[in-house]
Amino acid sequence: MELRLRGLGHSYGDREVLRGIDLDVPKGQIVCIVGPSGCGKSTLLRMMGGLERPDRGDVLQVGEVPQGCLNPLTYIFQDFALLPWRSVAGNVSLVLEDHPLAKADAQAMIADVLNRTRLTEFADALPRQLSGGMNQRVDIARALVVNPAVMLMDEPLSSLDSLTRELLMDDLVGLWTRAPFTAVYVTHNLAEAVRLGHRIVVLSRRPGEIREVVELDKSLDARGYGDADLETQQKYLWEVMRAEAVAADAELVSG
Amino acid sequence: MDKPPGKVVFRGGGFAPVTRRWVGFLVFALLLSGIEWGTRTGAISPLTLPRPSDVLQTFAELYSSGLLFQHLLPSLSRLAVGAALGATLGIGVGLFIGLFSFIRAGLVPLVAAIFPIPKIALLPLFVIWFGIDEGSKYALIAFGTFTPTVVATYAAVDNVDRTLIRMGQSFGLSWLSIVRKIVLPGAMPGILAGLRISLAIAIILLVAAEMLGAEYGIGAYILEAGALYDLERLFAGVVILSVLGVLVSAAISAIERRVLNWRT
Numbered sequence: 001m002e003l004r005l006r007g008l009g010h011s012y013g014d015r016e017v018l019r020g021i022d023l024d025v026p027k028g029q030i031v032c033i034v035g036p037s038g039c040g041k042s043t044l045l046r047m048m049g050g051l052e053r054p055d056r057g058d059v060l061q062v063g064e065v066p067q068g069c070l071n072p073l074t075y076i077f078q079d080f081a082l083l084p085w086r087s088v089a090g091n092v093s094l095v096l097e098d099h100p101l102a103k104a105d106a107q108a109m110i111a112d113v114l115n116r117t118r119l120t121e122f123a124d125a126l127p128r129q130l131s132g133g134m135n136q137r138v139d140i141a142r143a144l145v146v147n148p149a150v151m152l153m154d155e156p157l158s159s160l161d162s163l164t165r166e167l168l169m170d171d172l173v174g175l176w177t178r179a180p181f182t183a184v185y186v187t188h189n190l191a192e193a194v195r196l197g198h199r200i201v202v203l204s205r206r207p208g209e210i211r212e213v214v215e216l217d218k219s220l221d222a223r224g225y226g227d228a229d230l231e232t233q234q235k236y237l238w239e240v241m242r243a244e245a246v247a248a249d250a251e252l253v254s255g
Numbered sequence: 256m257d258k259p260p261g262k263v264v265f266r267g268g269g270f271a272p273v274t275r276r277w278v279g280f281l282v283f284a285l286l287l288s289g290i291e292w293g294t295r296t297g298a299i300s301p302l303t304l305p306r307p308s309d310v311l312q313t314f315a316e317l318y319s320s321g322l323l324f325q326h327l328l329p330s331l332s333r334l335a336v337g338a339a340l341g342a343t344l345g346i347g348v349g350l351f352i353g354l355f356s357f358i359r360a361g362l363v364p365l366v367a368a369i370f371p372i373p374k375i376a377l378l379p380l381f382v383i384w385f386g387i388d389e390g391s392k393y394a395l396i397a398f399g400t401f402t403p404t405v406v407a408t409y410a411a412v413d414n415v416d417r418t419l420i421r422m423g424q425s426f427g428l429s430w431l432s433i434v435r436k437i438v439l440p441g442a443m444p445g446i447l448a449g450l451r452i453s454l455a456i457a458i459i460l461l462v463a464a465e466m467l468g469a470e471y472g473i474g475a476y477i478l479e480a481g482a483l484y485d486l487e488r489l490f491a492g493v494v495i496l497s498v499l500g501v502l503v504s505a506a507i508s509a510i511e512r513r514v515l516n517w518r519t
Contacts, residue, residue, distance in 0.1 A: 049425055050425075051421055051424065051425060070427075071425075071426050071427050073425075074425070074426070075422070075425045077418065077422060079418060081418045081419055081421070081422035083419060083436070083437065083440070084517050084518070085440045085515075085517040086517075094423075094426075094428075094436060095426040095428070097432065097436075098427065098428050098429055098432050126517050128517065128518075142426075146426065
């Protein structure tokens with residue numbers, strides 16, 4: 001299944017936040033969306049998953065939903081959005097409970113994703129007992145358990161410290177290499193974008209329009225920390241974004 | 256010459272509640288022994304305050320004569336039935352106000368209008384509606400617990416983390432699942448905090464409810480003692496109410512520890 005955006009635009013009141021977005025999210029690829037703060041990238045992501053209604057244009061779902069997929073468009077949240085009163089396993093089980101699954105099947109699915117995210121031994125822990133990085137892995141496990149067709153990731157690593165961020169990036173690359181998933185990854189961190197993106201979309205400041213699309217051919221598992229090729233790409237992206245970021249910053253100050 | 260090195264002064268203490276169990280008892284003990292001493296030496300005249308030891312003796316007589324339970328049991332059952340009715344209805348209506356905009360628009364002004372009415376003033380009305388027996392007493396207590404429970408419940412529902420609800424929607428959870436598994440547990444801390452206040456109000460109203468047509472009951476006992484200016488018995492009754500309040504509060508704390516063990 002693929003996502004296709006056609007002429008997407010949106011305004012809050014008389015403030016236009018997004019204008020004329022045309023974008024394809026091809027199967028099995030990670031599309032990163034970067035842009036200065038306030039450029040509407042989170043709004044864009046909410047529209048892709050049906051949490052917000054766009055004023056103009058359409059979000060199209062192309063092709064069949066793969067078999068065994070319980071929730072085609074699945075989010076991973078910046079603040080994890082875990083229920084604090086449920087254990088790790090309970091949080092994962094929450095999203096299966098509305099589906100007609102045999103108890104043993106559900107148990108097996110939960111055990112499998114906890115194993116893939118290396119959380120098996122923390123299955124009974126409560127979110128508050130775990131670090132931010134662990135909580136984000138629970139969030140990822142919960143998304144994986146429904147076999148999503150497209151993962152919608154809203155700055156998933158932004159609330160983590162930089163060491164944990166590196167670890168989780170390795171985790172995501174590992175998960176993708178073993179079973180390639182389709183994802184839209186919103187971030188303002190260029191290092192994350194060049195590390196995880198097959199395609200990087202740069203948005204302009206408000207109203208957000210597509211400034212540039214960069215394709216990265218290097219396979220994900222060949223990219224590493226401090227990779228020279230990636231540094232070059234990152235520098236290029238920064239040059240594209242710099243003026244936008246400065247202008248966006250000044251805009252916030254002036255109101 | 257250089258100043259000799261001095262230690263950095265610690266200034267980060269305080270503003271963090273620490274459990275100190277015995278202080279509460281100490282305050283009680285000091286206050287009571289102070290009054291006892293005052294009444295014995297004559298510094299406090301017996302007309303101003305009864306002697307704590309006399310109150311204790313009155314209480315012991317009340318217990319040994321079997322009258323204690325004759326008064327306590329009807330009161331407890333009135334409290335239980337009235338408060339259970341009021342709290343259940345209050346939580347239900349509060350949830351509906353929190354979940355549906357139409358019901359909110361319709362009922363919030365009504366609740367705001369009912370809240371400040373002293374429920375005791377409506378006692379005659381309740382007697383006409385529900386009879387002079389237990390019915391009017393249940394109604395008074397239920398009505399008194401209802402309004403604060405409603406307000407606490409819908410405020411608690413409003414405070415449930417919206418990102419959790421969006422999460423539930425993004426995973427395609429049904430409306431009922433979102434309410435049962437996200438909204439209700441998320442609102443539980445606020446609902447329990449509200450119950451703490453509502454149940455204290457229920458105890459206050461218990462005395463008011465027993466002003467009319469009650470032969471037995473803590474309230475009836477206190478009012479009778481008050482009419483005769485029998486301060487020892489009056490205080491014995493008041494102490495029972497205080498103890499009841501402490502017990503109810505402890506019960507809610509126990510429930511909080513069980514149900515809200517996920518909080519830090």
